[in-house]
Amino acid sequence: xxxxxxxxxxxxxxLPLSFLSQHTHAATIEHDAGTLTLDKTPTRIVTLAFxxxxxxxxxxxxxxxxxxxGDKNRIIKSVRDLIGDWQSVGSRYQPxxxxxxxxxxxxxxxxxxxxxxxxxxxxxxxxxxxLQSRGxxxxxxxxxxxxISSAVDKSAQFKMRLKKHQKRMLDLKNQLNNSDTYQFAxxxxxxxxxxxxxxxxxxxxxxxxxxxPMTKNINEPYLQTSFEQLLKTxxxxxxxxxxxxxxxxxxxxxxxxxxxxxxAKSKQLIHVSASVWSLxxxxxxxxxxxxxxxxxxKK
Amino acid sequence: xTRYTQLLLSGFLLLFLLACLSLAMGAxxxxxxxxxxxxIHGGDQDFIVNYYRLPRILIAILVGMGLAISGxxxxxIIRNPLASPDLMGISGGxxxxxxxxLLIWPNIDNVWLPPIALLxxxxxxxxxxxxNRWHNPSPARLxxxxxxxxxxxxxxxxxxxxxxxxxxNSAMIWLTGSxxxxxxxxxxxLLPWLIVLVPFSFYLAWSLDLFALGEDTADALGVxxxxxxxxxxxxxxxxxxxxxxxxxxxxxxxxxxxxLARLLVGSRHKLVLxxxxxxxxxxxxxADTLARNLAPPLELPAGVLTAIIxxxxxxxLLHRYKGY
Numbered sequence: 001x002x003x004x005x006x007x008x009x010x011x012x013x014x015l016p017l018s019f020l021s022q023h024t025h026a027a028t029i030e031h032d033a034g035t036l037t038l039d040k041t042p043t044r045i046v047t048l049a050f051x052x053x054x055x056x057x058x059x060x061x062x063x064x065x066x067x068x069x070g071d072k073n074r075i076i077k078s079v080r081d082l083i084g085d086w087q088s089v090g091s092r093y094q095p096x097x098x099x100x101x102x103x104x105x106x107x108x109x110x111x112x113x114x115x116x117x118x119x120x121x122x123x124x125x126x127x128x129x130x131l132q133s134r135g136x137x138x139x140x141x142x143x144x145x146x147x148i149s150s151a152v153d154k155s156a157q158f159k160m161r162l163k164k165h166q167k168r169m170l171d172l173k174n175q176l177n178n179s180d181t182y183q184f185a186x187x188x189x190x191x192x193x194x195x196x197x198x199x200x201x202x203x204x205x206x207x208x209x210x211x212x213p214m215t216k217n218i219n220e221p222y223l224q225t226s227f228e229q230l231l232k233t234x235x236x237x238x239x240x241x242x243x244x245x246x247x248x249x250x251x252x253x254x255x256x257x258x259x260x261x262x263x264a265k266s267k268q269l270i271h272v273s274a275s276v277w278s279l280x281x282x283x284x285x286x287x288x289x290x291x292x293x294x295x296x297x298k299k
Numbered sequence: 300x301t302r303y304t305q306l307l308l309s310g311f312l313l314l315f316l317l318a319c320l321s322l323a324m325g326a327x328x329x330x331x332x333x334x335x336x337x338x339i340h341g342g343d344q345d346f347i348v349n350y351y352r353l354p355r356i357l358i359a360i361l362v363g364m365g366l367a368i369s370g371x372x373x374x375x376i377i378r379n380p381l382a383s384p385d386l387m388g389i390s391g392g393x394x395x396x397x398x399x400x401l402l403i404w405p406n407i408d409n410v411w412l413p414p415i416a417l418l419x420x421x422x423x424x425x426x427x428x429x430x431n432r433w434h435n436p437s438p439a440r441l442x443x444x445x446x447x448x449x450x451x452x453x454x455x456x457x458x459x460x461x462x463x464x465x466x467x468n469s470a471m472i473w474l475t476g477s478x479x480x481x482x483x484x485x486x487x488x489l490l491p492w493l494i495v496l497v498p499f500s501f502y503l504a505w506s507l508d509l510f511a512l513g514e515d516t517a518d519a520l521g522v523x524x525x526x527x528x529x530x531x532x533x534x535x536x537x538x539x540x541x542x543x544x545x546x547x548x549x550x551x552x553x554x555x556x557x558x559l560a561r562l563l564v565g566s567r568h569k570l571v572l573x574x575x576x577x578x579x580x581x582x583x584x585x586a587d588t589l590a591r592n593l594a595p596p597l598e599l600p601a602g603v604l605t606a607i608i609x610x611x612x613x614x615x616l617l618h619r620y621k622g623y
Contacts, residue, residue, distance in 0.1 A: 070597050090326070090596035094479045099596035101346040102327035116405070118480045125346055 029151050032112035033119050033130040041153040042107035042127075048095050049111040049133035050075060054282025055145040057082040058161050059154035065103045067095040076275050078284045101125045109148060133281070135221040137203035141281050165283045172290040173208045176297055180268075181213040183235035185225070186278050187247040192230065192240075194223045200281040204289050227252045231260060238263045239293075241274030270296055303570060306563060310577040314360070317581065321588040322352050326595040354483045358545060359584040359601075361486075361493055363552060365542035367579025368500045370553030371560070371572050372535035375507045376528055381442035381616055383554035384420075384539030388445050390548045391452030392423025393540035398456050398473040402463050410488045412544040420540030423448065424532065439620055453548070476549030476602025478587045485545045492541040496534050497576070503531050504568040511566070549602045551609020552582050558612070582608075 027038045046065035047053050053075055056063055062084040068074050069091045087103060090096035092114060100108065105126045112130040115122065122128040129151060131144045142162070149158035184201040186193045195202045197212045199221035206212065213235040225233070230252075238261075240249065252258060263269050276288050300308075322334045329337075329344055337348040370383045384390050396419025397412055430436070430444055456473050472479070506527050509517045517524050539553060560575035586604040593599060 070594065088596055090598055094477075094598045096326045096591075096596035096598055097351050097480075098347045098591075099326035101344075101351065120484070121350070121480065121482055124350055 027150055027153060029129060029147050031129045031131055031147065033128075036127055036129055036151075038107070038127060038151060042105075042151065044103065044105045045107045045109065045152065046089060046100050046103055046105040046126075047109045048089070048115055049092060049109075050079075050280035051133045051141060051144070051282050051285075052109045052111075052131070052148060053083065054079050054280055054284050055148040056152065058145065058158060058283050059149040059152055060157055061152045061154060062086070064105060065089040065100060067092045074275060074279060076273070076280055076285060076288070078288055079280070079282075082284075097121055097125070107151065109151075135199065136281075137198055138200060138207050138281075138286060139203070141200060142283075145282060161283065165287065168287055169207065169290060172294050175294055176208050176210060176290075178297070179211065180236040181211045182237045182239065182293070183213050183233065184239045184241070184272075184277055186222075186243060186274060187240050187249050188243040189246050189248065191248055192225045194225045194230075194233065195278065196221055196223055200285075201277045201289060204286050205293070207286075208290055208293065210293070227255065227257070231257060234262055236262050236266070237268040237270065237296075239270045239272050239277070241272050241277045243274055303564060307573060307577070310574065310581070314577060314581055314584070317584055317588065318356050318360070321356050321584060321591075322348060324588065325352065325591050350482060354486050355478050355481055355587060356584060357486050358478060358481050358489065359587045360580040361489055362542040362546055362549065363556075363580035363583030364497065364576040365493055365538040365579075366549065366552040366583070367556030367560075367575040368497060368572060369535045369538040369542070370555075370579075371557040371568065371575045372500060372503070372507070372531045372538075373553070374557050375510065375568055376531045376535070377438070377441070378511070379438035379441060380558070380620060381438055381554075381613075382445070383551075383557075384535060385548060385550050385553050386442055386445045386449060386613070387427055388423045388448030388452055389420045389427075389536050389539045390543045390550075390553075391449040391456075393417070393420035393543040394473050394548045395419050395452050395456050395459075396422075397544050398459060402459060409484050412485075413488055413492055413541040416540040416544030417537055420536045420543070423452065424536045428532075439617065442617070472547040472600070474548065475600040476543075476547040476605070477590075477598075477600035478546050479598055479600070481546060489541060489545050492537070496538050496541075500531075500534050500538070501572060503527065503534065504572045507531065507568040511568070547602065549583060549586070550606045551613065552579050552605055554616075555605075555609050555612055556582060558616070 029036050045056065045061065045063045047056065047063050048067040053063060053066055057079045060082075063086055065087045066075065067090055068088050070088050072080070072088075087099070089099040089103070092111070095115070097118065100122070108122050108126050108128040110119070110122055110128055110130050111133040113132060113134050115130070119128060119130060129147070131147060132140065136144070146158060149155050182205050184195045184205065186195070196214055196218040197203055197206045198219055202212060202221070213233050258264050272292055276285055276292070319331065319334070323329050323331055325347070327347060329348070333344060334348055336342065337344045341349065366384065373382045373384060373387065374380060393416035397416040400407060400411070400415045426448060427445060431441065436444060453474055460473070506522050509520050509522050510524065510527060512520075514524050556575045556579035557571065559578045560571045564570045564574050582605060583601065586601040589604050590599040590601045
């Protein structure tokens, strides 16, 4: 009896589990507009933000439609390599609802920051998840990715990949160990935006154990910055991603004050891909950011 | 059948054909047969036809009519060919009010949009009216004052949107005018306003013709000129504001439609008003249809397209009425 009762107990505990696994799929996901219950695993998925594509690629699922602004190259290559071809559904700002409906999706993943006003319409087309894409940190993004993986019934794959990812990030963190300050910024012809530690790129830098030149705790992810403010921030390394061909940096570099910047003295101004560092976020993007940092620091 | 009835009928026919075209064309092109089937029975394309394109077409027609009639009334009362609700800052005021409200209460019911926009429109109109009393500017100068006020109001909108970085598409709607994301939930709050205001404007048109003879003559002919002026201006502001409440500051329709209508049927308000309403509906509907079809699935704001036709025409008018 003493041997049989734990067995019986185990059997009793496992019974509901085996019952669940016989069901096709029933996922319940808490998202920014409520709770979504899916009766079966979605196969035709439309995503309206780049970071969600990263999450699907990690889970091994190809979306049928992406709001890619009409340009497939806006999806970073490491993500593109993992997914099949997709149809564009317009811009991320104003995705075309008719193009989405024409794809007959069974799951739409929309950006709660951008698509709040069309949530009702999207829900008429297909079950819709509203999740955050912009202005969230590395850790917050991992939580979003986990939600997406459970929606497409790939939690196991996600967990395995997450382990690998964490090991990679830890290895790179150990390689990068130093006390310099690192700052990522987007530059355009209209100005410069520093990405603080509460932005995605900023929080990846922090995750790798590197310092930010911003000493105060800043809640805003993107800070528009003048040349004077850049001089005050004065990072040891400045990593810039360009959205336009000509930028304010062209002008700033001609200023006599430019030489006052530590990164100008030590030639630690590095041009990086804006698509990888800012347009998207996710495990694949984070690994690429970390690798890029490592390759520059080794030189 | 008179030439006028023929013109009206062909206008209606054109609008109907354009609406059919707009129902069939877009990111997903549908054959007319499928469109008709879906309209009656629903089915596979139910969302695209009945929930997406149909309400947008209705809104485009309603808003186009509203802006055009508002333009005719403004031009008639101020007797200034350069006047129109968007160039007088009325659209800007309505847009600023609606935009502020949405920033404060993002989840507010759409029913509140028109009355709030109305408040903004009336405030802007009051400023113009005070300036007019105080300074009595020439028509061309009044138009420039209006543009300055419009520019000021849209910079206020811009400032608000930078302070509260929300969705970029709301900036598109409030600064350039767009029908993106507009569905049945926006048709219902708009419709009752227009059902009241449009017939009322048609009624006013009768007296406006006498008003065109000059205030004294109209007075002598038994028109209550003060009352008419106030009634016409109030309905002009109201029509423009409720239109702006739904799809933002779509520019130049209120200026362009009355001029095109006068080109077609002369200057009698009774005749101009229905034609202008048709022209306005045609303008906004074709702008939105183009906006959806120029580079699908990318969508452009309809206001950009009306500005492409409207802005050069405004410059032409400004040049033509230089000494006016």
